Amino acid sequence: xxxxxxxxxxxxxxxxxxxxxxxxxxxxxxxxxxxxxxxxxxxxxxxxxxxxxxxxxxxxxxxxxxxxxxxxxxxxxxxxxxxxxxxxxxxxxxxxxxxxxxxxxxxxxxxxxxxxxxxxxxxxxxxxxxxxxxxxxxxxxxxxxxxxxxxxxxxxxxxxxxxxxxxxxxxxxxxxxxxxxxxxxxxxxxxxxxxxxxxxxxxxxxxxxxxxxxxxxxxxxxxxxxxxxxxxxxxxxxxx
Amino acid sequence: xxxxxxxxxxxxxxxxxxxxxxxxxxxxxxxxxxxxxxxxxxxxxxxxxxxxxxxxxxxxxxxxxxxxxxxxxxxxxxxxxxxxxxxxxxxxxxxxxxxxxxxxxxxxxxxxxxxxxxxxxxxxxxxxxxxxxxxxxxxxxxxxxxxxxxxxxxxxxxxxxxxxxxxxxxxxxxxxxxxxxxxxxxxxxxxxxxxxxxxxxxxxxxxxxxxxxxxxxxxxxxxxxxxxxxxxxxxxxxxx
DNA sequence: CAGTGGTCTAGACCACAAG
DNA sequence: TTGTGGTCTAGACCACTGG
Numbered sequence: 089x090x091x092x093x094x095x096x097x098x099x100x101x102x103x104x105x106x107x108x109x110x111x112x113x114x115x116x117x118x119x120x121x122x123x124x125x126x127x128x129x130x131x132x133x134x135x136x137x138x139x140x141x142x143x144x145x146x147x148x149x150x151x152x153x154x155x156x157x158x159x160x161x162x163x164x165x166x167x168x169x170x171x172x173x174x175x176x177x178x179x180x181x182x183x184x185x186x187x188x189x190x191x192x193x194x195x196x197x198x199x200x201x202x203x204x205x206x207x208x209x210x211x212x213x214x215x216x217x218x219x220x221x222x223x224x225x226x227x228x229x230x231x232x233x234x235x236x237x238x239x240x241x242x243x244x245x246x247x248x249x250x251x252x253x254x255x256x257x258x259x260x261x262x263x264x265x266x267x268x269x270x271x272x273x274x275x276x277x278x279x280x281x282x283x284x285x286x287x288x289x290x291x292x293x294x295x296x297x298x299x300x301x302x303x304x305x306x307x308x309x310x311x312x313x314x315x316x317x318x319x320x321x322x323x324x325x326x327x328x
Numbered sequence: 329x330x331x332x333x334x335x336x337x338x339x340x341x342x343x344x345x346x347x348x349x350x351x352x353x354x355x356x357x358x359x360x361x362x363x364x365x366x367x368x369x370x371x372x373x374x375x376x377x378x379x380x381x382x383x384x385x386x387x388x389x390x391x392x393x394x395x396x397x398x399x400x401x402x403x404x405x406x407x408x409x410x411x412x413x414x415x416x417x418x419x420x421x422x423x424x425x426x427x428x429x430x431x432x433x434x435x436x437x438x439x440x441x442x443x444x445x446x447x448x449x450x451x452x453x454x455x456x457x458x459x460x461x462x463x464x465x466x467x468x469x470x471x472x473x474x475x476x477x478x479x480x481x482x483x484x485x486x487x488x489x490x491x492x493x494x495x496x497x498x499x500x501x502x503x504x505x506x507x508x509x510x511x512x513x514x515x516x517x518x519x520x521x522x523x524x525x526x527x528x529x530x531x532x533x534x535x536x537x538x539x540x541x542x543x544x545x546x547x548x549x550x551x552x553x554x555x556x557x558x559x560x561x562x563x564x565x566x567x568x
Numbered sequence: 569c570a571g572t573g574g575t576c577t578a579g580a581c582c583a584c585a586a587g
Numbered sequence: 588t589t590g591t592g593g594t595c596t597a598g599a600c601c602a603c604t605g606g
Contacts, residue, residue, distance in 0.1 A: 092593095117571075127595080136573095147544060149573045269563050293512065320512045324506070325509070370578090387592060390592065
C-alpha cells in the first residue's frame with residue numbers, strides 16, 4: 089500500500105497535520121510540495137483529494153491549502169482510510185484495533201428486511217453475528233450483522249472473534265471496499281446500558297449499513313449501536 | 329459550468345446511464361471514451377471519479393467500468409442533487425420545506441472557535457442566528473449559526489426567517505455547494521427538551537459544520553441539535 | 569502583479585482479469 | 588496474451604485571491 093507515491097504523500101501530510109506542524113493552518117503550495125516530495129504536482133493533487141474527502145484539509149483557489157479547523161477540534165473516531173470499510177479497519181484509537189467479544193453466532197432464515205438488504209431469495213440462510221467491540225475495558229459498539237451463508241460457507245466462531253473482513257481478504261482474496269451507511273441516534277435500551285456502560289439517560293448512536301464486495305455483491309447487513317461518545321462521523325460534501 | 333470538459337463528460341454519461349443506454353451495464357473503456365469525447369483519458373478519469381462518488385458507476389481494474397445496479401434500483405438514495413447543501417434543501421419531508429422560527433439574531437464578535445472555522449481575523453463581527461426548524465407542529469432542529477457580517481452586510485430578521493442560502497443564491501448569485509459536517513449524538517439538555525418536545529431520556533443528534541461558497545470561502549459555521557428521530561444521514565463510501 | 573489552485577493534455581509504464 | 592483500469596510524470600494555460 090505505502091509504496092504508492094500518493095499514499096506516501098497522504099501519510100506524511102496526515103502525520104504532519106496530526107503533529108500540528110502547520111501552526112498557521114496553511115500548507116505549502118502544491119508546487120512546493122511536489123518539489124519537497126520529489127513527485128509531480130498531479131500526485132500531490134491526488135493526495136490532496138483524499139485528504140479533502142477525509143475532511144482534513146480544504147483548498148481555496150488563489151489562496152492555498154489549509155488544515156480544516158473542525159478536523160483539529162473533532163478528530164474523527166473513525167474514518168474510511170484503511171484497506172476495507174469494516175469496523176476493525178475504520179475504528180482505531182491511537183492506531184489500536186478494537187477488541188472483539190462474540191456474543192452470539194447462529195444461522196437463521198433471512199427476515200424480509202435482511203433479504204432486501206442483501207438481495208436474497210426468500211428462505212435463504214444467513215449467519216447472525218452479535219459482537220461487542222471495545223477499546224481495552226471501554227466497550228463502544230454492539231454489532232448485529234447478517235452474512236449470507238452461501239457467500240462464506242465455512243464461517244466459525246473462531247473467525248468472527250477476529251476481523252471477518254481481514255479474514256475474507258487474506259484467505260479468500262475478497263475485499264470489502266464499499267458501504268452504504270445510515271447514521272442516526274436512539275434512546276439506549278437496558279441492554280445497551282449494560283453492555284456499553286451507559287447511564288439510563290445516555291443515548292446510543294446507531295449505524296445501519298450494507299457492505300459490498302468489489303463487484304457490488306452485498307456481503308453484510310449490519311446494525312450497530314454505539315456509545316454516543318464514540319460515534320463521531322466526519323463528512324465533506326461537494327455538489328457538482 | 330458545462331463549459332468544463334469533465335463536466336460535459338459527466339453530464340453526457342449520466343444522461344446515457346439514466347436512459348439505460350448501457351443495457352449490459354458495461355461502459356466503453358476509458359481510452360475509447362476519451363476518443364469518442366475527443367478529450368484526454370485524464371479528463372475521463374476525473375469525470376469517472378465524480379460518477380463513482382455519486383454511486384452511479386464502479387470500476388474494476390482489469391475488467392472495466394460498470395453501472396451500479398443499486399443505483400438503478402434505488403436512484404434517490406444515492407443522488408445528492410439539490411441546489412445547495414443547506415438545511416432547507418437537504419431536509420425535506422414529502423417534498424415539503426421546513427418552517428423556520430427565528431429565536432434570536434444578533435451581531436457579535438467572533439469567538440476564537442468561530443474565527444478559526446470561518447477564517448476570520450480577531451475582532452471581526454459575525455451574525456449569530458438562532459433558529460428552530462419544524463415540519464408543521466413538529467420541531468426537529470435547533471440551529472445556531474454564525475455568518476461573517478462582511479459577506480452578507482444586509483442581513484435582516486426577515487431574511488433569516490426564510491432560507492438564507494436560497495436568498496444568497498437568488499439575490500446575490502452565491503451558491504453554497506460544499507459542507508464539512510461532524511455528526512454525533514448527545515444527551516438532551518432542558519432547552520433541547522423544551523424546544524424539540526423531547527422526553528428527558530431522549531437524546532439529540534448533533535451536527536456541527538462549516539458551509540462553503542463555490543470557491544471555498546466559508547460562509548457559515550453552524551451547530552445543530554436535532555430531535556433524534558429526525559437525524560438520519562446516508563453515506564456511500566468507496567475506497568480507492 | 570505575484571501567488572495559488574483548477575483544468576487539461578499526451579504519453580509511459582504497472583497491475584489485475586479473463587480467455 | 589490482450590484488455591482494462593491504476594499510477595505517475597512534465598508541462599501548458601486558465602481563474603481566482605489579495606496585496
